[in-house]
Amino acid sequence: MKPYRVQWNEALLAAWSILTLSIVTGLVQNEWQGRLVPPRGPFRAALSVPGLDAGVAQGLDACFLDVRGDLAYRQGHVAGAYNYDRLPDGPPRGRPLIVYCSSTCGRDQSIAVRLAGQGYSPVYVLRGGFESWTHRPIRQGDQP
Amino acid sequence: MRYALLRLLLACAFLLAALPKLNGLGQFAEAVTHYHLLPAGAVPLFALTLPWLELICACLLILGFLTAGASLLLALASVLFFLATIYALMMGLDIQCGCYRGVSNLNWLTPAWDLVCLAASLVLFRCGPGLWALDSFLEEQNVAPDA
Numbered sequence: 001m002k003p004y005r006v007q008w009n010e011a012l013l014a015a016w017s018i019l020t021l022s023i024v025t026g027l028v029q030n031e032w033q034g035r036l037v038p039p040r041g042p043f044r045a046a047l048s049v050p051g052l053d054a055g056v057a058q059g060l061d062a063c064f065l066d067v068r069g070d071l072a073y074r075q076g077h078v079a080g081a082y083n084y085d086r087l088p089d090g091p092p093r094g095r096p097l098i099v100y101c102s103s104t105c106g107r108d109q110s111i112a113v114r115l116a117g118q119g120y121s122p123v124y125v126l127r128g129g130f131e132s133w134t135h136r137p138i139r140q141g142d143q144p
Numbered sequence: 145m146r147y148a149l150l151r152l153l154l155a156c157a158f159l160l161a162a163l164p165k166l167n168g169l170g171q172f173a174e175a176v177t178h179y180h181l182l183p184a185g186a187v188p189l190f191a192l193t194l195p196w197l198e199l200i201c202a203c204l205l206i207l208g209f210l211t212a213g214a215s216l217l218l219a220l221a222s223v224l225f226f227l228a229t230i231y232a233l234m235m236g237l238d239i240q241c242g243c244y245r246g247v248s249n250l251n252w253l254t255p256a257w258d259l260v261c262l263a264a265s266l267v268l269f270r271c272g273p274g275l276w277a278l279d280s281f282l283e284e285q286n287v288a289p290d291a
Contacts, residue, residue: 004272006212011269014213018200026192104236109177
């Protein structure tokens with residue numbers, strides 16, 4: 001039996017073909033089954049605090065949604081933010097939503113996806129989380 | 145014989161990884177976003193492509209067809225998973241792994257498993273598909289007229 005030798009050209013060509021086939025199949029499946037994954041991403045965008053300032057300067061009137069949990073919310077939250085865990089009917093509609101968590105929790109993304117799926121639009125995620133909200137108005141206690 | 149076994153085991157591992165992702169592409173896209181590694185616009189394409197890549201490569205490994213290409217891609221994917229999981233663990237992200245059904249939160253076993261998959265893929269790439277492989281059969285067919 002002949003010893004096996006790697007044919008790099010064939011391997012790279014095969015890898016490229018498999019990758020192309022995977023991309024095409026994934027896109028076709030997504031269209032076929034009705035946009036399982038929205039083409040522009042699961043949520044509208046991640047918004048940094050400077051980006052938010054620019055938005056506010058252009059008239060953005062957004063509603064903040066704190067998803068860190070009860071204790072963290074009571075200890076301090078963005079002024080005017082709602083506590084997601086205490087909103088049985090969901091956040092108010094009609095205004096852009098800015099969802100934030102702590103910088104490491106990851107819950108903001110999944111809740112933003114869920115809200116976008118429930119028809120809220122646009123839904124933003126605050127990049128850097130609550131920790132990026134420095135030298136800005138913070139309140140303590142319950143819902144506004 | 146041992147390479148054939150390794151090929152089938154690696155194929156099973158990636159088959160088990162691909163099927164739950166294909167059944168819940170939305171959740172998988174969510175899991176990808178939690179890593180904070182890709183821009184929002186790149187998440188859908190990645191989330192749609194990766195499960196099919198794993199499935200197609202697993203099927204090819206079972207058949208022993210285009211083994212070098214499939215194992216090369218799986219090695220690259222394993223490196224990617226390893227780096228992503230190490231990054232998430234170092235950053236202290238408390239997130240879902242998005243790897244297999246039933247494996248919930250990320251822990252240090254995840255990058256260790258990625259290294260095992262990487263090693264297996266590289267061995268297959270370097271040493272070939274072994275017995276019961278279409279590649280070996282086709283190569284013998286090509287060699288036969290000269291013999």
